[in-house]
Amino acid sequence: xxxxxxxxxxxxxxxxxxxxxxxxxxxxxxxxxxxxxxxxxxxxxxxxxxxxxxxxxxxxxxxxxxxxxxxxxxxxxxxxxxxxxxxxxxxxxxxxxxxxxxxxxxxxxxxxxxxxxxxxxxxxxxxxxxxxxxxxxxxxxxxxxxxxxxxxxxxxxxxxxxxxxxxxxxxxxxxxxxxxxxxxxxxxxxxxxxxxxxxxxxxxxxxxxxxxxxxxxxxxxxxxxxxxxxxxxxxxxxxxxxxxxxxxxxxxxxxxxxxxxxxxxxxxxxxxxxxxxxxxxxxxxxxxxxxxxxxxxxxxxxxxxxxxxxxxxxxxxxxxxxxxxxxxxxxxxxxxxxxxxxxxxxxxxxxxxxxxxxxxxxxxxxxxxxxxxxxxxxxxxxxxxxxxxxxxxxxxxxxxxxxxxxxxxxxxxxxxxxxxxxxxxxxxxxxxxxxxxxxxxxxxxxxxxxxxxxxxxxxxxxxxxxxxxxxxx
Amino acid sequence: xxxxxxxxxxxxxxxxxxxxxxxxxxxxxxxxxxxxxxxxxxxxxxxxxxxxxxxxxxxxxxxxxxxxxxxxxxxxxxxxxxxxxxxxxxxxxxxxxxxxxxxxxxxxxxxxxxxxxxxxxxxxxxxxxxxxxxxxxxxxxxxxxxxxxxxxxxxxxxxxxxxxxxxxxxxxxxxxxxxxxxxxxxxxxxxxxxxxxxxxxxxxxxxxxxxx
Numbered sequence: 066x067x068x069x070x071x072x073x074x075x076x077x078x079x080x081x082x083x084x085x086x087x088x089x090x091x092x093x094x095x096x097x098x099x100x101x102x103x104x105x106x107x108x109x110x111x112x113x114x115x116x117x118x119x120x121x122x123x124x125x126x127x128x129x130x131x132x133x134x135x136x137x138x139x140x141x142x143x144x145x146x147x148x149x150x151x152x153x154x155x156x157x158x159x160x161x162x163x164x165x166x167x168x169x170x171x172x173x174x175x176x177x178x179x180x181x182x183x184x185x186x187x188x189x190x191x192x193x194x195x196x197x198x199x200x201x202x203x204x205x206x207x208x209x210x211x212x213x214x215x216x217x218x219x220x221x222x223x224x225x226x227x228x229x230x231x232x233x234x235x236x237x238x239x240x241x242x243x244x245x246x247x248x249x250x251x252x253x254x255x256x257x258x259x260x261x262x263x264x265x266x267x268x269x270x271x272x273x274x275x276x277x278x279x280x281x282x283x284x285x286x287x288x289x290x291x292x293x294x295x296x297x298x299x300x301x302x303x304x305x306x307x308x309x310x311x312x313x314x315x316x317x318x319x320x321x322x323x324x325x326x327x328x329x330x331x332x333x334x335x336x337x338x339x340x341x342x343x344x345x346x347x348x349x350x351x352x353x354x355x356x357x358x359x360x361x362x363x364x365x366x367x368x369x370x371x372x373x374x375x376x377x378x379x380x381x382x383x384x385x386x387x388x389x390x391x392x393x394x395x396x397x398x399x400x401x402x403x404x405x406x407x408x409x410x411x412x413x414x415x416x417x418x419x420x421x422x423x424x425x426x427x428x429x430x431x432x433x434x435x436x437x438x439x440x441x442x443x444x445x446x447x448x449x450x451x452x453x454x455x456x457x458x459x460x461x462x463x464x465x466x467x468x469x470x471x472x473x474x475x476x477x478x479x480x481x482x483x484x485x486x487x488x489x490x491x492x493x494x495x496x497x498x499x500x501x502x503x504x505x506x507x508x509x510x511x512x513x514x515x516x517x518x519x520x521x522x523x524x525x526x527x528x529x530x531x532x533x534x535x536x537x538x
Numbered sequence: 539x540x541x542x543x544x545x546x547x548x549x550x551x552x553x554x555x556x557x558x559x560x561x562x563x564x565x566x567x568x569x570x571x572x573x574x575x576x577x578x579x580x581x582x583x584x585x586x587x588x589x590x591x592x593x594x595x596x597x598x599x600x601x602x603x604x605x606x607x608x609x610x611x612x613x614x615x616x617x618x619x620x621x622x623x624x625x626x627x628x629x630x631x632x633x634x635x636x637x638x639x640x641x642x643x644x645x646x647x648x649x650x651x652x653x654x655x656x657x658x659x660x661x662x663x664x665x666x667x668x669x670x671x672x673x674x675x676x677x678x679x680x681x682x683x684x685x686x687x688x689x690x691x692x693x694x695x696x697x698x699x700x701x702x703x704x705x706x707x708x709x710x711x712x713x714x715x716x717x718x719x720x721x722x723x724x725x726x727x728x729x730x731x732x733x734x735x736x737x738x739x740x741x742x743x744x745x746x747x748x749x750x
Contacts, residue, residue: 089730092730092731097731100731112566112568118563122563125560126563130559131550132550132551146715151546153542153546201738202728203728203729207729220727220731222728222729227729227730246733247734249729249734253737254738258738262653278712286725287725288724288737291682295682295686306546313705313712317565317708321568328727330721331721332671333721334589334725335719335720335721335739337716337718337719338714339715339716340716343676344678345678346682346715356549360546360550360553361549363553364552366557369557
């Protein structure tokens with residue numbers, strides 16, 4: 066979809082993760098998992114489970130009624146003085162945002178952390194248009210200073226230690242920075258204060274869009290979200306079409322789920338509700354509604370629930386694979402289990418076909434997900450799409466693997482063919498057999514034996530069974 | 539507005555043509571905090587302290603004057619900005635601050651001037667005891683900037699502001715063009731998941747109940 070995207074090689078990516086990044090990731094996710102568990106305990110597990118079920122059902126209601134809620138949202142935003150834009154894809158969304166900036170001669174833009182902004186590579190487009198876009202969430206600010214990418218949906222600087230950040234601040238900002246979170250935070254506060262006041266435009270994503278009133282809901286902790294959506298004369302929010310919810314009672318449910326799942330807080334420091342324009346706020350409010358493949362996901366009955374996601378990041382924190390490879394191995398904006406199901410559907414299995422296999426299917430993600438997305442089932446469905454293709458994706462697995470799986474399907478379906486195969490294999494294995502093992506097989510079976518030996522084909526189970534039955538035992 | 543609207547909505551329609559439509563579930567309500575007003579205010583204050591806010595229960599105008607004097611002294615307040623709503627005018631916050639030699643900046647002043655304020659004073663229209671959350675509705679008299687730019691934010695609420703649960707709080711703000719829920723001072727845990735208080739918003743949140 067984007068000119069910069071190439072095939073994501075998960076195996077290679079996961080082998081090149083620096084050990085210090087892994088250590089920081091594991092330390093931070095462990096804390097996050099514990100804090101979440103405490104918050105759930107404090108609220109009461111029984112009520113928490115009620116909330117999760119309600120969260121799942123109301124989100125599924127929302128996305129299976131998008132045809133109703135999207136037009137309602139649009140008319141309410143316009144009635145409240147806002148402007149609504151519709152973007153087919155990433156390129157289109159970038160054009161819309163750059164054009165709004167140009168109309169207002171904006172050259173300095175402050176941004177609220179948004180995964181969708183990473184998805185559409187908005188910062189690159191703004192830079193190419195001569196616009197300075199500054200990330201203002203502390204984690205994103207650190208990542209941007211380092212010229213890196215976020216490694217986690219809600220905690221972009223998850224892969225850094227305080228020592229690294231202190232060194233980074235010293236190098237890039239020329240200040241004396243002790244490796245203490247509070248001192249480092251104070252440095253960022255001072256540096257960014259002037260930028261907030263000078264910004265000519267603010268850009269945000271959105272946690273939810275309430276159709277009932279046309280309201281954008283933004284959940285933040287640092288206050289940067291409020292700065293970016295209050296101080297500049299123009300506010301542009303770029304939000305995926307799946308973020309719509311029917312009404313404010315639904316918002317109440319999701320707000321109870323979100324912060325506890327993300328940071329283990331009962332509620333975030335700030336929840337901002339923005340409905341069109343207001344006296345004393347930005348003169349213009351633009352809402353850019355982005356498709357970029359979401360309607361295609363909606364069409365796939367087996368994968369539709371991917372769109373329920375509220376981007377809390379809890380699935381990444383709990384995931385044993387994420388904890389072994391870090392967020393960058395997932396190769397694109399979305400990491401962790403949700404990235405493994407979202408990326409292949411948004412950018413295609415041809416580019417991200419590795420990702421559905423980047424899981425042990427242990428199911429921890431589905432157990433922790435606040436809106437109960439059946440991630441393991443969707444992973445399996447996507448593996449099927451990668452290997453055999455379906456009406457949404459052409460198969461991307463190598464031809465030999467495709468032929469192999471089809472031959473396997475056939476052999477398992479016809480008992481005489483299966484019997485014949487086992488006999489042939491007993492002889493075919495002879496050149497590779499070393500004792501009871503097959504230590505090295507030719508391609509493509511060497512993908513197995515390069516990791517571990519394969520046990521030699523031995524007794525014939527069917528013949529053994531027949532003998533057992535006839536001997537009357 | 540633009541030509542992509544209809545194609546996107548058409549794709550949505552296509553995708554949902556044969557889809558099983560989920561009905562709207564019955565939504566669970568939050569556990570209530572029991573007890574009388576006194577206990578509920580105490581619960582609110584405990585929740586605010588839990589998220590690093592500072593609280594105080596004020597019973598009269600004289601106590602309020604005394605509390606303000608202590609706050610101005612402790613936080614070295616030289617400049618302040620105050621919501622211009624009726625509630626705060628009635629209790630006379632502006633006069634009290636002036637008597638304490640605090641320079642008052644209008645909330646309609648330039649944002650650079652407001653950024654120099656040490657203290658912003660607001661009321662809280664709606665309060666949720668369970669989490670110590672304040673709901674601030676933005677109006678021309680209740681500028682958002684007052685609770686955002688100054689280093690210290692003081693919010694004063696009356697017992698009548700207390701609500702039963704988050705859903706009820708939201709029904710009180712849904713008809714406004716802008717509102718913000720505030721729970722504690724601004725914070726981050728972006729560096730090694732270690733809590734740091736005071737990022738871009740106020741570094742200090744004081745919440746006082748005014749139980750006249």
